[in-house]
Amino acid sequence: MTSKATHIQAGYIALNDAAPLIIARECGFAEAEGIDLHLHKETSWATLRDKLAIGLFDVAHLLAPISVAASCKLFPLPLDIVVPMALGLGGNMVTMARSIWDGHAPASGPVSFDAGAAGARLKAMIEDRRARGNPKLRLGAVHPYSAHNYELRYWLAGCGIDPDQDTDIVFLPPSTMPDALRSGALDAFCVGEPWNSAAILDGDGVLLTTKGHIWQNSPDKVLGVRRSFALDQQEAHYALLRALYKAAEWIESPANKEELCRILSAPGYIGLSETRLKPGFNGAIETGLADPERLNMPDFYLPLSRAALFPKESHALWFYSQMVRWGHVELSDDHIARVRASCHPEMLRAALAPLDIALPDTQQDILSAQDIQSPIASDQGLGSLGPDVFFDRIPFDPDALAAYVAGQRVGKN
Amino acid sequence: MSPSDLKILVADENRTRASIIKLGLIESGYLNVEIVDSFSGLALLVQTSQPDVIIVDLENPQRDTLEAFFALSRAIKRPIAMFVDQSDLSAMEEAIDAGVSAYVVDGLKKDRIRPIMEMAIARFRAFSRMEDELFEAKSQLKDQSVVTKAKEILMDRKGLSESEAHRQIRTTAMNKQKKMSEIASSIVLAAEAMDL
Numbered sequence: 001m002t003s004k005a006t007h008i009q010a011g012y013i014a015l016n017d018a019a020p021l022i023i024a025r026e027c028g029f030a031e032a033e034g035i036d037l038h039l040h041k042e043t044s045w046a047t048l049r050d051k052l053a054i055g056l057f058d059v060a061h062l063l064a065p066i067s068v069a070a071s072c073k074l075f076p077l078p079l080d081i082v083v084p085m086a087l088g089l090g091g092n093m094v095t096m097a098r099s100i101w102d103g104h105a106p107a108s109g110p111v112s113f114d115a116g117a118a119g120a121r122l123k124a125m126i127e128d129r130r131a132r133g134n135p136k137l138r139l140g141a142v143h144p145y146s147a148h149n150y151e152l153r154y155w156l157a158g159c160g161i162d163p164d165q166d167t168d169i170v171f172l173p174p175s176t177m178p179d180a181l182r183s184g185a186l187d188a189f190c191v192g193e194p195w196n197s198a199a200i201l202d203g204d205g206v207l208l209t210t211k212g213h214i215w216q217n218s219p220d221k222v223l224g225v226r227r228s229f230a231l232d233q234q235e236a237h238y239a240l241l242r243a244l245y246k247a248a249e250w251i252e253s254p255a256n257k258e259e260l261c262r263i264l265s266a267p268g269y270i271g272l273s274e275t276r277l278k279p280g281f282n283g284a285i286e287t288g289l290a291d292p293e294r295l296n297m298p299d300f301y302l303p304l305s306r307a308a309l310f311p312k313e314s315h316a317l318w319f320y321s322q323m324v325r326w327g328h329v330e331l332s333d334d335h336i337a338r339v340r341a342s343c344h345p346e347m348l349r350a351a352l353a354p355l356d357i358a359l360p361d362t363q364q365d366i367l368s369a370q371d372i373q374s375p376i377a378s379d380q381g382l383g384s385l386g387p388d389v390f391f392d393r394i395p396f397d398p399d400a401l402a403a404y405v406a407g408q409r410v411g412k413n
Numbered sequence: 414m415s416p417s418d419l420k421i422l423v424a425d426e427n428r429t430r431a432s433i434i435k436l437g438l439i440e441s442g443y444l445n446v447e448i449v450d451s452f453s454g455l456a457l458l459v460q461t462s463q464p465d466v467i468i469v470d471l472e473n474p475q476r477d478t479l480e481a482f483f484a485l486s487r488a489i490k491r492p493i494a495m496f497v498d499q500s501d502l503s504a505m506e507e508a509i510d511a512g513v514s515a516y517v518v519d520g521l522k523k524d525r526i527r528p529i530m531e532m533a534i535a536r537f538r539a540f541s542r543m544e545d546e547l548f549e550a551k552s553q554l555k556d557q558s559v560v561t562k563a564k565e566i567l568m569d570r571k572g573l574s575e576s577e578a579h580r581q582i583r584t585t586a587m588n589k590q591k592k593m594s595e596i597a598s599s600i601v602l603a604a605e606a607m608d609l
Binding site: 175 | 453471472473474475476477478479480481502505506509510514
């Protein structure tokens with residue numbers, strides 16, 4: 001490390017998708033770019049957000065909808081950030097307490113994780129519980145403004161379950177989920193890895209469905225960068241983006257999975273055994289069931305490919321559409337403009353220019369209803385996007401956001 | 414109006430720290446202070462107890478739960494202001510830097526909440542200083558005992574006097590640019606290994 005290395009303070013939550021920050025530091029990608037990257041582990045998203053807002057952190061591993069909420073000024077403490085980069089696609093699943101599952105276990109045959117089938121099963125459980133006079137299922141998500149909350153709600157509503165009337169959704173930090181499930185404080189949860197695998201491998205949970213089954217290749221976390229840092233220290237900011245890109249490349253390489261899990265298992269980072277970390281990275285998901293014992297999903301979590309690092313406006317706007325849908329924010333052109341403006345792909349382009357990498361055309365942002373991969377329009381013409389279909393096959397056109405939300409409202413009633 | 418009519422809830426898993434804050438609040442004339450050190454059902458407690466101000470430790474994992482509860486709360490009318498006031502950024506920064514966060518029922522005047530926050534910040538700082546000092550004292554004790562043990566080994570095996578043994582450890586530490594306790598630890602370790 002040269003004495004001229006720029007210090008960058010980064011906050012993160014103990015989750016698999018914090019790996020780019022951790023690997024950028026541990027494998028020397030940050031150092032090679034002249035950055036001394038300091039990492040600070042936080043437990044709750046609220047604290048991480050507040051420390052970023054006041055400048056204790058320059059950058060942070062952030063729930064994508066937190067940046068959307070910040071654009072709409074929904075927080076009491078102003079959070080003035082830009083999003084130059086996303087931190088991967090996928091990575092979540094929905095896990096149910098074994099005790100609840102056992103009460104409604106299927107007679108025989110393999111279980112389907114298809115979001116429609118899993119939702120129908122859940123709906124039957126809810127109706128059965130209601131008939132027996134049992135309390136509502138209590139579901140955990142990590143924060144009101146999280147992909148988890150919105151994909152869970154989207155899935156439930158799409159399966160004919162009213163998330164507000166038929167279930168009770170509560171918010172807990174990711175690392176506390178397995179304990180909450182074991183103790184009966186939660187009946188199911190939607191959380192990022194490794195906390196599902198932890199509960200499943202401990203025998204407390206069974207897999208219901210995954211984020212990818214609800215919405216293929218969907219976004220989850222972004223890199224939130226304080227605007228003043230991005231503007232005042234542009235060189236260091238871009239150097240960090242390059243380091244994170246290289247870290248993501250390293251993480252995606254199958255040859256590095258063992259080493260990756262070893263590094264992240266350190267108590268200072270995630271602090272869980274390598275066995276618990278691995279499923280979320282290699283996509284060989286333990287189900288906690290006899291049949292099938294394992295779900296093979298190679299694109300369960302993508303740190304790099306399919307333009308996983310690209311901060312798409314359509315992704316941010318989808319979260320905004322759901323915030324409107326559930327009454328978390330009002331629909332306004334001003335909000336839409338600010339949500340769009342929070343994404344800064346031009347910063348990623350500028351930072352990665354020396355690396356000569358194919359990045360998507362920003363105009364290509366209708367989330368399709370097709371199971372195809374489309375080539376990335378770029379100078380290099382490399383790589384591909386998608387498939388990004390929702391389980392109900394309803395496409396999302398960000399330019400017709402109001403109609404989309406209105407359609408969903410009718411569907412709910 | 415006396416400040417004592419404000420209901421303050423201090424939610425901190427560290428009971429000592431919570432008690433220190435409570436004491437400070439009572440000394441400042443805030444007599445209606447409740448402590449909660451277990452967070453299961455904190456949101457429910459807030460609903461039943463209806464405090465005007467909730468002071469929580471930033472490391473408290475229940476912050477996400479609390480915020481969501483406030484956003485949806487029917488018990489407390491929205492909106493809820495956090496910290497002191499949106500316009501008072503420096504006060505918020507000071508609070509977060511000190512590790513304290515407050516949830517304040519909207520409509521509470523800034524001049525009423527300010528002294529409470531200042532007190533909480535001061536107490537948080539004092540507590541972390543106390544913890545640092547305790548840690549320092551403990552490691553000093555540990556350092557001393559390992560040096561004593563290393564000296565005993567040198568005296569025993571090399572027939573040195575206590576002051577000669579001390580000098581030898583000190584000289585080695587100076588030459589190697591290390592702490593005396595580090596040199597002492599390697600002497601103790603080496604001696605244990607040789608006994609095998």
